[in-house]
Amino acid sequence: MSSHIKTLLSLPLILTAGLGSAANAQNPKSTFTIVRSTQWGAQNYNPFVPGDQHLLPTNSAIYESLFFVNSINGKVTPVLGTKYTWSKDNKTLTVSTRPNVKWHDGKAFSAADAAFSFNYLKQYPALDTSGIWKSGLSSVKATNPTTLVFTFATPNTPIFQYIAATPMVPEHLWKDVKDPSTFTNTKPVGTGPFVADSYSQQALRVLKNPNYWIKGQPYVDALVWIATSTNDAAQLKLLSGEADFGYVGISDPKTYASKSPTASYWWPTNNINFLYFNTVKAPFNDVGFRRGVAAAIDTREVAQKAYAGAVAAASPAAVFPGQQKQWLTNAAKSTFDAAAADKALTAAGYKKDASGNRLGKDGKVLPSFKILVGAGWTDFITMAQVIGTNLKKVGINTSIDQQAWGSYSGGLQTGSYDMGISWGWGNGSTPYYTFNAAFNPDFSAPVGKTAASNLSRYTNPAITKALETFSATSDAAAQQQAMTTIVSTVMKEQPWVPLTDRVNFGLFNTSKFTGFPSAENPYNDSSPDDTNGARLLYLNVKPK
Template sequence: MRKLLTLTAVLAAALTVSAHAQQPKNVFTVVRPTQWGAQNFNPFAPGDQHLLPTNSAIYESLFYVNTLNGKVTPVLGTKYTWSADNKTLTVSTRPGVKWHDGSAFSARDAAFTFNYLKQYPALDTSAIWKNGLAGAKATNDTTLVLTFSKANTTIFPYIAGQMIVPEAIWSKITSPLTETNAKPVGTGPFTFDAYSQQALRVLKNPNYWMKGQPYIDAVVWVSTNSNDAALLKLLKGEADYGYVGQADPVNGYQKKGPNNQFWWPVTGDNYLYFNTTKAPFNDPAFRRALSQGVNTANVAEKAYAGAAKAAHSSGIIPGQQAQWLPAGTASLKYDMAAADAALTRAGYKKNAQGVRLGKDGKPLPTFKILVGAGWTDFITMAQVVGGDLKKIGLNTQIDQQAWSSYSGGLQTGTFDMGISWGWGGGPTPYYLFNQSFGPEYSAAVGKTAPSNLSRYTNPAVTAALTQFQSTSDTAAQKKAMATIVRAVMTDMPWLPLTDRSEFSNYSTVRFTGFPTAQNPYNSGTADDTAGARLMYLNVKPK
């Protein structure tokens, strides 16, 4: 108990003295390897500007959509229906909910929130209005009606995840971009209590609409200056939860104590992006042959010591494959001899020295593989990829760049090959493919592409994406997805290398009820996300 008492003393010193006479009993402690800034609880501000509890404990959305499996959990909304033409979304909102100041929540607050995004477009970071929302109104206290100029059912997760604010307060705020909202009023399971540069605390909302929940009295966040320092607090039992990346979570954390657990669900992949605007990467046959010549299982093993697996070459994550991967779609098999033969067959022969030649008969140049500077996992991936490509006659060089030039190179199309995560994702593969290959997410070389890093477009893929978003019929969506998968796996504008996981680590010394593979009630996302709200609601003191 000495360590926990020591931490309690540290928190008492770090936090402003609360007006509450009695200190909370069951305090859930989260360790965060970051340094936070000013006291900002503006739910419209970007995640790196508002404080951690804002969208995880204080404010709430209409629904929570689990990106692992697409499951929809009601929050301030209780049910939703699309009209026959998929141009009207009707949401029933929850009765009996109170804002933290005691006033009643209603559908009118939800309608105000969406219209507020229209009034101040800079707040609409999900581009809800640009993607077809035409009107938002409450027809009564428990009915929200959203109308659309075009059918776009795939907008639902963005509608569902929008944090709802009270009209009575925010209608008076005319500069929402700079508003710090130091005393937030939400509907969430916790209310703001105290804050310092080392720790911050929220207290259980005694009037929360879920009777009997949360089971804990408070959540405290403690900051550290590194992943290692955060992990040490978990190992010492000084924290209950930490979103902390590690090279080897089994040996580095789980095996160091009987109560040390981690759940790292796969929510995306890491990719080798090919710049399809440059020869020879503009040749699908060349890209496919390279993809066949890379041993992605070895890439995953070397980069993550078995904590991550090789990705399926469709790019569809494991939790979505059963529903969305067309039956019988096998991952591209590593075969160096086949890759070598395919390159020759496509017109890229070898000279007497074993160097691969272009179609013009001249030796191909040394290709650069762009990675983030110091990112050991990506650097390791690039080393394995380069070694494999060397075996089929291609020379590569690792190009480490600081974040601004790394991301800038990917987005402006000045790279040859680059390793990065998927710049898109959601509860179905549509979100990944749309943001990765949609024409609107691309740009001319030298201009900034929001997320289509390979600058690959295909009329068949574009049409299928439109077909998918215009229907709520699952069978029709699966047919469209099959078209997309076939095209992408044929053209290989990228090579999915490894699965990419969330980093939820927790200690069961004092609490139970964490999300697990057996009970994935959230997607394992970080402590400041909407999914974390479900963790704060479900963890129970032992």
């Protein structure tokens, strides 16, 4: 995708074109506008297909889950579930579901719909992207209209986070869908605070659900998403007041906030940005090469230049700050040392020629390696530039490969990349979620096939066993010991380089609305605009 800013039609024109008469008649008085640096695809509101295939309001405004788990503090907010309890042996999870909730078509929601939704993922395993049914779950049943019972063959307490976030769909409509992987669901029926309205390549609109189960909410009549081609263009929309919220990874949020009295941000740390190595591809399949490359990268410089000091370099242990006190037995220090990296690469069999170019073990100059990033993502592009400069000093040449979301995520998941910058594709209230998503064999796949989240395609029996130990217990000491094994093994094997802490990039313009999340009121974790945490933002913002 080119980096120039595409000219958008004026918002009223976009929305008027293609709106039905009923939508026009509604004429919302308050519209909360979200800007997204992307070009979305076809009209698809299927909540079970991966996020790059369905439209942004799908899981944030239209469909709802049982609970929301806040990634920065672990707090659980009830949604369609009201409470949950684990049995003493951790093999049974019982969830109470909310009574008096209606689907958008007026039919009643019940625990039977929830049971259907989970069993649907069992029936169609390709939709089970969180691996719920690969994680010891043996059955899900509704024992009455407001009770849902999950039975496990083997205990797996961390799975709760994924159960909590699974979207609920109406059985009376979905039971007849024969091929859900291709079902575009253009007339979605959920329980959420908004209903689908209009769609175009530039703008999406959803309208307030007048029969929503929380009386008096949402406070706004409509949500509109508008598209830009770059993060910089999205920032301009926010500064001008054309947008009220954007999940935008700009380089310096402090400068953004200084440009307008109504510009503000909240960037809480809840993940890590990594340089992933494709460990099934030479020379990245060689731990000696990976360790040498890792030692050559100055992560402090990466963080400083990518985020102007607003975000710190990551711990080499890949545990983010809020979790280090509990889970790191020893403070992990950066291994950056260009001279040592140079020697390590030579010792691993990768010598230099007279011109300073790094050679492969076959004596030939190594090719220039591509660093995969999202097109227009200024923070990742900056990281790749710094990494390229660092690696050049040890004789390794790189280029930056900018790809639109579909080919970016597809490249990472199918293993068609050399190195790639992305976040941890699993995160939560303990480091388990990061490491399980990254290194569990269940989430890997052969090259060319889609790996759910093991982007490096790295597995290790010691890590696999420790992950199993962690998930089967609620004993803190046993979990600590398992985590120590995981961290030390990953640091030694270096399938990735933890680059910077990753924050949720909430940018706001407060000129028209109040009620945004903050460190003082962290009702969500500054969630991305297309996730179930964003639903809480859309429920809480109020017109001034």
